[in-house]
Amino acid sequence: MELIQQLINGVSLGSIYALIALGYTMVYGIVKLINFAHGDVFMVGSFVGFYSITVLDLSFVPALLISMTVCALFGVLIERIAYKPLRNATRIAALITAIGVSLLIEYGFIYVRGAQPEAYPNDVLPTDKFNIFGVSINSQSILIFGVAVVLMIILQIIVHKTKIGKAMRAVSFDADAAKLMGINVDNTISATFAIGSALAGAAGVIFGIYYIKIEPLMGVLPGLKAFVAAVLGGIGIIPGAMVGGLLLGVIEALVSAAGYSLWRDAVAFVVLILILIFMPQGLFGKNKKEKV
């Protein structure tokens, strides 16, 4: 029963990773950039949610929506200011910029509001426990998982049924050809950043509710692990990010359950290195041949 309990924890954690990983994977798919600042967008989302709940006295859903909106705008802002001038720069230049943006957000945030942590109020979502076949399940875990699933379904609908989704798929397939077909590539990229950042914002609020404590540097580790999740599922592939996130969450929970909780953070990186060596295209990826 302990094992099932841990699996449920793993799924909750994994759905947070999956939400963040979606942003990574969408941005990577479209501009081939590891957006290091994505973990910090997640942090900002968490704080916006926190202030909406405590200062504005809102309930869960409005706080989630506010956080998602603010993060979407923030993501577009980052993209327009820092990444757009580098559209044609080398990959390494873009990567260095992304690291710079990430640190700028973290330390700018600390500079403005201080490094002290905050605690989410614990009455945002009902915390009833109920038993199913002897396993006690927290209603929070179910709600969190539910919110994550709903957001992912909405994302799938956006990507596959709307015009902007079609444009996104076209740009990620071949940006030049998409441009020739009259697709506004810049706006499509901005939309991708907006959607990915909104998902990260939602993940931030969920994280705050589930783990209570939030602080300005909280985005670094989940951000990196979500990237691992994106690579695990095959970077650039949306269902891959979902599965990768859930899988990583479950693996971490199982490692904790086995009594190695101090090693938990290392496991994600070991998984990363293993997957990069043996299956660099990820679980869902297709093997691409290199063109010379």
Next chain:
Amino acid sequence: MTTIKRAKGFWLSISLSLIFFAVVQVLIGGGSLNPFYQNTLMFIGINIILAASLHLIIGITGQFSIGHAGFLAVGAYASAVMTMKLEMPFALALIVGGLVAALAGLIIGIPSLRLKGDYLAIATLGFGEIVRILLLNIDYVGGASGMQVSHLTTWPWVFASIIVTLIVIRNFTSSTHGRACISIREDETAADSMGINTTYYKVVAFAIGAFFAGIAGGLYAHNFYIIQPSNFGFLKSFDILILVVLGGLGSLSGAVLAAILLTVVTTFLQDYPETRMIIYSLVLIVMMIYRPQGLMGTKEITSMFKRKGGSSHENKNTAA
């Protein structure tokens, strides 16, 4: 003719640096350099070694590694174990620190150098984190509370290490092996098709870079009284990375200049760590947008003194 000229320049710079060494040594001996300046000097020295070692990996071979603090940590802990637990002399500890770090470079290098670009960057970042978490969980070296280390790093040690590092890396760069590494930076596929064993050279560059990072780690550990795994997180890797990026990807003298400049800036901003990070990150972003090749590009400072035609063979491309 050019060999004689080059040798002349070499001995000139060696003698100049020996004079500089002697002057500083006299100043320290005479007590006119207070401990604060001495400490800054040590930090500059350690950062020069770190910058030079990462320069070999990123600037020359073009392998984007952002886990350099991992090698620093391995070297620091290995040398600290040598002096504190096994009571070996400091010189041996430094060399062992370097060798263990080089071994770590080989272990991580052989599998992950099959990766390219961003993937390699993330894998090295992961490696750095794994090292930190490993050290955190090993009780023999004190776990999270760290390890006591006696203060052994002195100016002659630092100076000797800088000189050895710079000579080895400079000579490596201008050797056949260095040329091979540069060709990998410029175009890996083309280098491969010209018969260069790219994996071999990448691993060699990684191991040499890791070796000197390990030496720097030994100096770093014995410059403090305590080392902790938290000293070697991602931010430390970032501190080293910015030295190389600012100096110019592919310029050894640029990396050295950036190390001196940024260490001085860091010393002045010691009381304002947030401001320091904000300035650093802004410098990185602005630099990448307006001058992505860094302050020096791939040029060396010596090429400024040459006639214009002399440097025509210099590579104008940046690493990437």
